[in-house]
Structures are given as C-alpha cells and as structure tokens.
Amino acid sequence: MTDPVGPDTPPEGWTNPLRDPRDKRLPRIAGPCGLVIFGVTGDLARKKLMPAVYDLANRGLLPPGFALVGFARRDWADEDFGKVVHDAVREHARTPFRQAVWDRLAEGIRFVQGTFDDDEAFDRLCDTVHALDRERGTNGNHAFYLSIPPGAFPVVCKQLARSGLANQDTPGQWRRVVIEKPFGHDLQSARELNAIVNDVFPEESVFRIDHYLGKETVQNILALRFANQLFEPIWNANYVDHVQITMAEDIGLGGRAGYYDGIGAARDVIQNHLLQLLAFTAMEEPVSFSPEELRGEKIKVLRATKLVQPLDQTTARGQYAAGWQGGEQVVGLKDEEGYNPNSTTETYAAITLEVDSRRWAGVPFYLRTGKRLGRRVTEIAVVFKRAPHLPFDETMTEELGQNALVIRVQPDEGVTMRFGSKVPGSTMEVRDVNMDFGYGLSFTEDSPEAYERLILDVLLGEPSLFPVNAEVERSWQILDPVLERWAAEGTPEPYPAGTWGPHSADALMTRTGRVWRRP
Known part of the structure; x- marks a missing residue:
C-alpha cells in the first residue's frame, strides 16, 4: 500500500506492534488531542x-x-x-x-x-x-x-x-x-500570576514557553557535558576562568516600541533565556533525564546563583543611539516611532553572577543582551584559565589568547573550540586556531524549529523543557535588586548602533582584567 502523504508518514490508524517505547530512535507521536x-x-x-x-x-x-x-x-x-x-x-x-x-x-x-x-x-x-x-x-x-x-x-x-x-x-x-513569557515583571507579579494560573490548572498542567529551551543547541549542552568524558573533568573552577553568555540582536525596536517601553532588555531576555542557559551550563549531572531530576538540578543551581557586588561596578545598561548598522544609517531609540523620548528603559543589559558551589566557586558568569549590537548571535563561551607556558617565553605566545569552548545557539548552530597551535615555520610561535562543529555540516536533517519541539512536548505531556514556578520565581529574586537599583539611577548610557554596547559594559570586564568576546 502506498501512503499518499509521503514515505515518512504512516497510514492513518497504523501502529507498529514491534515498537519498543524505550527505543529513542523512533519518534514519539502525540495521541488524540x-x-x-x-x-x-x-x-x-x-x-x-x-x-x-x-x-x-x-x-x-x-x-x-x-x-x-x-x-x-x-x-x-x-x-x-x-x-x-x-x-x-x-x-x-x-x-x-x-x-x-x-x-x-x-x-x-x-x-x-x-x-x-x-x-x-x-x-x-x-x-x-x-x-x-x-x-x-x-x-x-x-x-x-x-x-x-x-x-x-x-x-x-x-x-x-x-x-x-x-x-x-x-x-x-x-x-x-x-x-x-514574560512571566510577570518582578517577583511579586510572578507570584500573583502563578497563583492565578494554578488556581485553574495544577502545576503539572502548566507549560511556560521559553522558546530558547527548544533549540537543538541548548539541548546539546547536556549531551556535550554528560555524554562525553572529554569535557566534564575540566568543567569547574580548577580550569574555567569565567563564562560569558551573550544574546545579541542587530535590529532595533521598530514597531515594538510601545510594548518594549517599561520592560527592557533585562526583563525581556536575562530573567528567562539567559538564566536558563546559565542553569544548563552550570548544573550538576542529574541522576536521569526525567523531568523531575532535570528540573531539580536546574533549581539547585539557580538557588546557588547570586549577584556579584557592588552592582554599580558589576552591572551595566544602555540605550542605543543613532549609528551605522550593516552599511545603513539607523535612528536611535529615542527617535523610534511611538517611543517615549524620556524613557529610561534599557536596550542593553549586562550583569555579573556567581554560583556559590564547590564546582564554580570564584568563577564569574557574565550575562549580556542588547539590541542594535554588532551582529545577531547567541552563544555560551566557557573561557579557560591560561596555561603556565613553562616551556615557552613570552615572544613565542604573545598572540595566544585563552582556550575557550563556545556553544553557538544561533544563528550558526554548533560548537567551536579555540586552542593554541604552532605556526608553520622554523621558529616556535603559537597562535589561536579554531576547531569547529556545525550542525549543518554534520547532520543531513535540518534542526526543527524550537516551537515544533515545544508544542509536541506539550501534547505529549513532556515537561522537561518548561520552567516551573520555583525557577521563575528564583530568576526574579536574582534580577530584582538590579532592576531596583537601575530604576533609581536615571537614564541609561547611550551607545552607537552597530557597536557592542556602552563603555560601562567594557569597564565591568576590565576591572577584573577580562574583555568581552566579539563574536
């Protein structure tokens, strides 16, 4: 019998009597719904x-x-x-x-x-x-x-x-x-919203969508860490200098000015997307990948996460001004149609966090997001400590940076490893080189859209990729002190469109002898 729908789609009503539900090679199909x-x-x-x-x-x-x-x-x-x-x-x-x-x-x-x-x-x-x-x-x-x-x-x-x-x-x-999202605009409103929803639906029936968690590369963090012996032994404070988590956009607000005013970059992105990426990056290995175990480890690491003080030196915010983006001159935020020129809502936000655990003690996590930045990119960069270089003198390694493992979430999904290699020639000179894995080059099947995975998980009742009350409320507990401080500080620092943010963001890093990556 030929299936008129296509070779990958079984005839209506057909089930495979030999299928083992534990066989992960076969897709899970939603039941009647x-x-x-x-x-x-x-x-x-x-x-x-x-x-x-x-x-x-x-x-x-x-x-x-x-x-x-x-x-x-x-x-x-x-x-x-x-x-x-x-x-x-x-x-x-x-x-x-x-x-x-x-x-x-x-x-x-x-x-x-x-x-x-x-x-x-x-x-x-x-x-x-x-x-x-x-x-x-x-x-x-x-x-x-x-x-x-x-x-x-x-x-x-x-x-x-x-x-x-x-x-x-x-x-x-x-x-x-x-x-x-957004799941509230601060801790109190999030709790009120959760109470309203849970008064109608039990928590196990509530699915809070964070579309970043549906991306293949985000889920690959777990495979990268826990399916390979190569990375986990060095995934700790003994070897990691710091972690940078970036979500940059090259577009402005456009027609979303009215919606965005009063929300800002920190509420829009850091509270949900970036703190979830931090949790996947820093969490301990779960006993299994059951929803309960996975969520338990994420909640544990978020509870151990705290802001680095003082906030005037470890956070930064800005608003994009007029500038050049992709060869085109663009207007600044305050000239966007429908935007309040006196608004203090930030379009760039950066914060410094630390995870108070044996694995991560002393390792800063830098989270940043912004609009009208140099390019559109989301990535997690695990930057390692410098090697002692005992056999080398400074001239041999003067162009060598720090080793890094960069997980590219979008748009070019993959993983890059940066390490030092000898330059061909008669002298010993070491420079940075990249070893690159790209989804598009390694797999014949395109990655499904995040919403495909998440909608299917809703219909299957699979809650692993959906934040629960405790995660949402803990994320607001982490971010609220920053928002309260910024609300009392006045206007964010302007930065030209097409650059990588305000000067205060660079100062945040240089105080500790570090620099932001330029993806």
Whole structure:
C-alpha cells in the first residue's frame, strides 16, 4: 500500500506492534488531542505557531484526528481561519508544502469569534471542543495556548474555569495551558500570576514557553557535558576562568516600541533565556533525564546563583543611539516611532553572577543582551584559565589568547573550540586556531524549529523543557535588586548602533582584567 502523504508518514490508524517505547530512535507521536490558540491574529501565531503545527503534521508526529481551534475577535468563519493558517504555512513553514498533509490538517480546523470577557464566546468554544471530541476523536484532550499579553491571562484563565474547559471530565483525559513569557515583571507579579494560573490548572498542567529551551543547541549542552568524558573533568573552577553568555540582536525596536517601553532588555531576555542557559551550563549531572531530576538540578543551581557586588561596578545598561548598522544609517531609540523620548528603559543589559558551589566557586558568569549590537548571535563561551607556558617565553605566545569552548545557539548552530597551535615555520610561535562543529555540516536533517519541539512536548505531556514556578520565581529574586537599583539611577548610557554596547559594559570586564568576546 502506498501512503499518499509521503514515505515518512504512516497510514492513518497504523501502529507498529514491534515498537519498543524505550527505543529513542523512533519518534514519539502525540495521541488524540487538539490545540486551542488564543491570539491567532498576532505575529507569533502566524509566523511560529501555525507553521510549527503544520511541520509536525508533515513529519507524521500529530494524530490523524488532530484539531486546531483559533479564538479571536475577528468575524471569521472556519474557512476564513483556514485560509489564514494556509497562508501562514505557505510563507513560514520549515518543511515542504504537501497538499495531502494540508487537506488532512484542514479537516480539523475550527474558529470561534469572541472577546476574552465574553461568556457566550467561551460557551461556544466549549461546544466546539466537545464537538471535536465526537467528530475528530480528540478524546477530551486539549491544550490552550495563551499567545496573548500577560495582562489578559487572569480573565482567560477564569473563563476557562467558568466554562468548564479546564476540567478533565474523565480519568485519563488532560487539559493543559501554555503560557508565553514574560512571566510577570518582578517577583511579586510572578507570584500573583502563578497563583492565578494554578488556581485553574495544577502545576503539572502548566507549560511556560521559553522558546530558547527548544533549540537543538541548548539541548546539546547536556549531551556535550554528560555524554562525553572529554569535557566534564575540566568543567569547574580548577580550569574555567569565567563564562560569558551573550544574546545579541542587530535590529532595533521598530514597531515594538510601545510594548518594549517599561520592560527592557533585562526583563525581556536575562530573567528567562539567559538564566536558563546559565542553569544548563552550570548544573550538576542529574541522576536521569526525567523531568523531575532535570528540573531539580536546574533549581539547585539557580538557588546557588547570586549577584556579584557592588552592582554599580558589576552591572551595566544602555540605550542605543543613532549609528551605522550593516552599511545603513539607523535612528536611535529615542527617535523610534511611538517611543517615549524620556524613557529610561534599557536596550542593553549586562550583569555579573556567581554560583556559590564547590564546582564554580570564584568563577564569574557574565550575562549580556542588547539590541542594535554588532551582529545577531547567541552563544555560551566557557573561557579557560591560561596555561603556565613553562616551556615557552613570552615572544613565542604573545598572540595566544585563552582556550575557550563556545556553544553557538544561533544563528550558526554548533560548537567551536579555540586552542593554541604552532605556526608553520622554523621558529616556535603559537597562535589561536579554531576547531569547529556545525550542525549543518554534520547532520543531513535540518534542526526543527524550537516551537515544533515545544508544542509536541506539550501534547505529549513532556515537561522537561518548561520552567516551573520555583525557577521563575528564583530568576526574579536574582534580577530584582538590579532592576531596583537601575530604576533609581536615571537614564541609561547611550551607545552607537552597530557597536557592542556602552563603555560601562567594557569597564565591568576590565576591572577584573577580562574583555568581552566579539563574536
């Protein structure tokens, strides 16, 4: 029998009776279920969520009766929403468009019109979900993706509770909620938000999306460290001088000025993305990779993480000014359309942390993020201490830097090792060289988009890559003192667009005899 969908997709209803569930070479396919997206008219849904759903279907990882429901205030019929999804898939999907896959997916697409405070709309949504259970065989299993501003979380959660949509009616059914960052704007608001969500959904049914944790390279940190004998013996304060974790963007705010004002780089990136990268980098080896063990080690290392004092010397912030970016002259933050020229919101943030543990005692962790920087890059650089160089004199090694292991998260996913090598010739001269591993060169399959992995994990009930309450609240405990100090300090230091940040960020490093990497 020939499968009309494609060679990688099994016929509908087919299961492999010989499959061993412990065999990790075979993909895990979601069981009967549906996904409800609130905020389907937004960029996130159009550019990431809908294409990710199609890509999962294209890879044969969704059940044949999968259902996708959109909820928004637009006056659309099911067919109108289907056209929106179709156009988003054709424009943004990672995998090739296949008509047979689309036709099967489109059969389960529904739309419900309404606002978040409209009881009747949520009652219609409840009726739609129950109808899909009957028509598509979703078995009462539904995930609710809140791709909406955090201020709308409380009303939507209360509506899901009032309408009965959050209820698991029979044993074995599940209802889950997916929340996009930001998870609050400080510790107090995060706790209030967690209380609201957990009043409707138990913590094991709450999936907080940090899309960086869905990236292949982030998950490869665990493989790099714990599957190889090569790195773990030197992954400690005896050999590591410091760690730099960077997320740099070369774009400005553009049309997001109104959203960004009052949030800033530290809240937008450090509190979630970079502290999670720190946790993966510094955590101890878990007993197993079960969600409980993995989360336990991450929470342990975050509890041991603290700010290095004094904050006026170990933190830095800035706002981008006019400058040159990629051969083009660009305006500064205060000239961006819709931005308050008196705003003190930072577009660059850098902080210094230390992990108070036997493994990392005395090793500073430098976290930085910014907009309108030299290039778009996210990386973790583990920089090692200098060797004694006993057999060499200074002239032989004057061009030699420190050894480093650099994990490139984006855009060029891979790992680079920097070490010293002799320059060809009759004299002994040592310079830095790079040994490079790239995903695109070593594997024939493209890395899936982060949202593909994370949405599939939600549908599978696999929580390993989703931060829990304790992680979110501890991250705010770490960052809040910095935000409070900055709020009392006035205006951030300007830095020209296309550079690598304000002078205060360089001073932060030079005080300890170090320098920032220029990726």
